[in-house]
Each structure stands twice: as structure tokens, then as C-alpha cells.
Amino acid sequence: MTNRKWWRIAAGAAMMLLALTRIAAAQGTLIMYCGVDENWCRAMTTEYQKQTGVNVQMTRMSAGEIYARLRAEKENPQADIWWGGTGDPHLQAAEEGLTEEYKSATLPKLREWAQKQAERSKYRTVGIYLGALGFGYNTEEIASRKLTPPACWADLIKPEFKGEVQMADPNSSGTAWTALATLVQLMGEEPAFVYLKKLNSNINEYTKAGAAPAQAAGLGETVIGIAFQHDVIDVAIRGKPVQVVSPCEGTGYEIGSMSLVKGGKNAAEARKFYEWALTAEAQKLGAANRSYQVPSNADAPIPAQAPDLNKVKLIDYDFAKYGSSAERKRLLGRWTTEVKSAPK
Numbered sequence: 001m002t003n004r005k006w007w008r009i010a011a012g013a014a015m016m017l018l019a020l021t022r023i024a025a026a027q028g029t030l031i032m033y034c035g036v037d038e039n040w041c042r043a044m045t046t047e048y049q050k051q052t053g054v055n056v057q058m059t060r061m062s063a064g065e066i067y068a069r070l071r072a073e074k075e076n077p078q079a080d081i082w083w084g085g086t087g088d089p090h091l092q093a094a095e096e097g098l099t100e101e102y103k104s105a106t107l108p109k110l111r112e113w114a115q116k117q118a119e120r121s122k123y124r125t126v127g128i129y130l131g132a133l134g135f136g137y138n139t140e141e142i143a144s145r146k147l148t149p150p151a152c153w154a155d156l157i158k159p160e161f162k163g164e165v166q167m168a169d170p171n172s173s174g175t176a177w178t179a180l181a182t183l184v185q186l187m188g189e190e191p192a193f194v195y196l197k198k199l200n201s202n203i204n205e206y207t208k209a210g211a212a213p214a215q216a217a218g219l220g221e222t223v224i225g226i227a228f229q230h231d232v233i234d235v236a237i238r239g240k241p242v243q244v245v246s247p248c249e250g251t252g253y254e255i256g257s258m259s260l261v262k263g264g265k266n267a268a269e270a271r272k273f274y275e276w277a278l279t280a281e282a283q284k285l286g287a288a289n290r291s292y293q294v295p296s297n298a299d300a301p302i303p304a305q306a307p308d309l310n311k312v313k314l315i316d317y318d319f320a321k322y323g324s325s326a327e328r329k330r331l332l333g334r335w336t337t338e339v340k341s342a343p344k
Contacts, residue, residue: 035085063174080264086174090257091323094124099259114296129293136232152248166213167226175210181322182252230292
């Protein structure tokens with residue numbers, strides 16, 4: 001090959017690389033930490049890339065894991081947006097200045113609880129869906145063992161369910177943090193910890209992810225799984241023998257949220273995604289991907305499969321208190337020491 005020909009090839013390759021770089025720059029990049037089910041995370045990523053051409057790099061983690069990651073990356077943020085996951089860790093991140101203030105023009109179109117989530121965080125997060133806490137049980141296992149189906153939180157500590165209850169670890173899971181905070185509010189802190197120690201004797205595993213206990217109940221790997229009700233419903237719709245329960249004493253709920261990461265390197269792209277994610281069109285992707293929470297945009301239809309919240313006894317969940325960093329640290333420390341580490 002002559003030098004002239006070689007230089008022509010090299011120059012052509014360089015021009016092509018430059019062109020591709022310019023296209024990528026024009027299309028933009030967005031780095032997202034996603035806290036919902038993997039299918040929904042991927043659907044949001046794929047659809048947004050399809051509509052905008054933006055290169056979305058998504059990592060799926062539990063809400064508690066994302067919060068911990070943002071704290072660790074505070075001096076050198078690696079993400080631009082945190083989409084999904086229980087709202088309490090979003091509030092805690094807002095309090096610690098890990099997320100940016102942003103007041104969307106779409107706020108008036110959102111349901112009241114979503115607007116309140118934005119207000120209490122001083123517009124550092126916003127509600128994108130609502131889901132009620134509960135548990136599910138494997139109907140075949142209950143029938144074969146001739147057990148009375150559990151209907152209340154109190155049933156989960158009965159001797160017949162020893163080693164047959166599963167829940168996530170509240171240190172990593174937003175679902176389990178909601179459960180811990182719910183029981184404290186429902187019973188009072190001291191009675192709640194007495195209950196949690198008894199429950200610990202019946203727990204077979206503290207999972208990393210909040211939806212895992214519902215899936216395990218569906219597979220018969222555990223009789224009962226504590227989870228958000230929409231996660232249990234998803235397992236049932238897929239043909240598994242699992243029944244969702246709204247505890248008779250009452251239960252808490254999540255306001256799944258979205259936050260802009262402070263210091264994110266692609267802030268403009270993050271704001272564009274933020275606005276898109278609040279549209280009714282984007283929020284319909286939840287039900288289309290087997291996630292049956294109540295969407296925050298009032299124009300987005302509530303999935304027919306979603307729990308009827310009019311039939312669920314919801315507590316007056318104190319998001320301000322249990323969305324605070326100090327309360328999270330204190331309660332998690334106590335739970336880890338007194339409950340998880342206790343002998344069974």
C-alpha cells in the first residue's frame with residue numbers, strides 16, 4: 001500500500017469518527033439510576049431513546065442502594081437522574097443536598113399526593129406513582145398444609161409460619177424501609193420492635209430487592225412474602241398461585257419518585273427526560289410492562305389491575321418524618337442491631 005493511499009484511508013476513518021462523535025454529541029447522553037422493576041426500567045429507556053435519539057445508560061438498583069450510591073458519589077456524581085423507587089430515600093437525598101431543585105411546569109397536572117411530595121422536598125423530587133404495601137401468600141401451600149390464610153400483620157408471627165415468611169432488608173430495599181416505617185407508625189415504636197423480633201423468628205431470608213419476596217411466594221419458595229401489593233398482583237397475573245392481602249390493621253404506602261442528581265454531567269438532558277417522564281404517555285408504560293401502581297399524572301389511566309385504594313386501609317403515612325436522614329439512620333441502626341442480628 002502506498003503512503004498516499006494509506007493517508008487517504010486514515011483521513012477517511014478520522015472524518016467518520018469525527019462525524020459519529022458529532023452525532024452522539026448532538027443526540028446527547030443521559031445516565032439514569034432506575035429503581036423500579038427491570039422491565040419497566042428498560043421500557044422507559046428504550047422508548048425515550050426511540051423518541052429522542054438520546055443515548056440512555058441505565059443501571060437498575062433498589063432505592064436504598066441508589067441512595068447509598070449517590071452519597072458515595074457526592075463529590076463526583078456519576079448519574080444525571082434517579083427515576084423510580086420508594087419516595088422516602090428520595091426525600092432523604094433531597095435533605096442532604098444530593099439532588100437538584102426543579103419545579104416542573106407539569107406539576108399542576110399531577111395528582112395531589114405527587115404535588116405534595118414535590119412541596120415537602122422543596123422541589124428536589126416529585127411523585128411519579130403510588131403503591132400500597134401488603135403481602136402475598138401461596139394459596140397451594142396454605143391449602144396443602146391446611147393453614148388459615150393470613151389476613152393481618154398479626155398473623156405473620158404465628159408459630160405455624162415459622163421459617164415461612166420472607167421480606168427484604170430495609171438497609172437496601174425501599175419496600176422494606178416502607179414496611180419498617182409503616183409498622184412503627186401503626187403500632188408505636190416499642191410495640192413495633194417487639195413485633196419485628198417475633199417476625200424475625202419466622203423470616204427465612206431478608207432479600208436485597210423488595211419485589212423478591214412476592215416472586216418467591218409465587219414459586220412456593222416461601223409461604224408468605226411481604227411486598228408492595230402491585231408486585232404480588234404481577235406474580236398472580238403471570239399465573240402463579242399467590243393471593244394479595246391488604247393487612248386488616250391498616251398499611252402504609254409509597255410515593256415512587258424522581259429526582260435530578262446534583263452535579264450530574266448531563267443536566268440539560270436530565271431535565272428533558274424529567275419532563276417527558278411526567279407525561280401521561282410516558283406513565284402508561286408502567287401498566288404496559290406489568291407494573292400496576294397508580295400513576296401521578298391525572299390524565300394517565302389507573303391500571304385495571306391496580307389495587308382499589310378505596311378498599312385498602314391506608315395509614316396517614318408521615319413522609320416528612322420517615323423521609324428524614326436522621327430517622328432513617330436511627331431506625332435502620334436499631335433494626336439491624338435488635339432484629340436482624342438477633343438469634344432466632
